[in-house]
Amino acid sequence: MAYSITQLHEYFCTGKLDIKQYYQDLFEEIEVQQKRLNAFVTITKEEAMKTLEHFTFNQESYLSGIPAGFKDNYNTKGILTSASSRMLSDYYPVYNAHVVDKLYDAGVILVGKTSMDELAMGGTNKSALTGPVYNPWDTRRIAGGSSGGSAALVASGVIPFALGSDTGDSIRKPAGFCGIVGFKPTWGRISRFGVIPYASSLDHVGAFTRNVEDMAIVMETLAGRDDRDMTSSLRPVEPYFKQDDQRRNNGSCC
Numbered sequence: 001m002a003y004s005i006t007q008l009h010e011y012f013c014t015g016k017l018d019i020k021q022y023y024q025d026l027f028e029e030i031e032v033q034q035k036r037l038n039a040f041v042t043i044t045k046e047e048a049m050k051t052l053e054h055f056t057f058n059q060e061s062y063l064s065g066i067p068a069g070f071k072d073n074y075n076t077k078g079i080l081t082s083a084s085s086r087m088l089s090d091y092y093p094v095y096n097a098h099v100v101d102k103l104y105d106a107g108v109i110l111v112g113k114t115s116m117d118e119l120a121m122g123g124t125n126k127s128a129l130t131g132p133v134y135n136p137w138d139t140r141r142i143a144g145g146s147s148g149g150s151a152a153l154v155a156s157g158v159i160p161f162a163l164g165s166d167t168g169d170s171i172r173k174p175a176g177f178c179g180i181v182g183f184k185p186t187w188g189r190i191s192r193f194g195v196i197p198y199a200s201s202l203d204h205v206g207a208f209t210r211n212v213e214d215m216a217i218v219m220e221t222l223a224g225r226d227d228r229d230m231t232s233s234l235r236p237v238e239p240y241f242k243q244d245d246q247r248r249n250n251g252s253c254c
Contacts, residue, residue: 002157005214009062019065020052023109026067026158030111033158037134039149040112041072042080048109057107062217062241064107069162071150072113073120073196074100079110083196084128085118097194098226099163099205106221114149114162116170120198122146123173135177144174147208151178154208161218165195166204174208181209185219188233191226216240 003011011017027045034040048067058064070076073083075093082088096104104110118127125133125148133148135141136156143152147164151174154162164171166184175182183206190205197203205222209215223237 002210003160004211005062005066005160005209005217008066008160009064012057012065013059019055019057023048023052023067026111029158033136033153033156036139037136037143037152037156038131039115039133039143039152039156040069041082041084041115041128041130041149043112044079044110047079048111051109055107055109061107063103063221066108066161067111067159068103068108069112069114069150069153069159070100070110071116071147071163071165073116073165074113074163075194075196076100076110076113079113081113081196082129083119084116084130086129087119088196089129093194095194098191098228099222100194102221102224103163111159114147114153116149117146119196120146120165120167120170123169125149125174137179142177144177146170146174147182148174148177150208151175151180151182154178154210155180157210161207161209161214164206164208165198166206167198167202171204171206171208181212181215183207183209183215183219185223186233188231190219190222191224191229191232193226193228213241216243 074097115128125145133143135143150162150164155178171182220240
């Protein structure tokens, strides 16, 4: 079940995996891992299966049909966005965060909102309203925070990528604890519109993957100017994935 983004894309393209059957199997595994890791706040099986009823796979998009988790401080229209806090336990946004819309446009399918330290204020993921998140390599240990739910799920192999956010070390710490790739981009490279803020001058949108190649694909989709976030960069988005591919083909790792 631990596929990368590029593997899933290839298998969907060639028909090696039937996308609807894949998601049936995936949600069975999600139920198992949720009992073990307690990494989701909300599992969006109903919404995902409804999306698949009229889903058209796009071979041109590496993220088409790819499952993902979004940290629970990203606004998702009509889906609980609690930031793992009792204060927001009945908050159902009327709009999506900018990056959520970009991922949906690319064909990503949300499988759940992931646990975090309450309001992103912590580094252990032990303060979430739904309880602590456990490390997939050793459930006696923590996953780190505040983006621990996203990190634990990616490290477990359930999903190939998940959104996190980093104000102090909230992507980097759980990535280190869980042994995966966590990326905190340059401030302003990705719009923060629709992300519940902790400290706006320090908040960064970022993600978790299990390899750098997948991260390049995700970042190429997320990056870019958004006029609703006036601090977002005006610089054009470089072809991160293509550049990474060229480096690998040239035998260079840096």
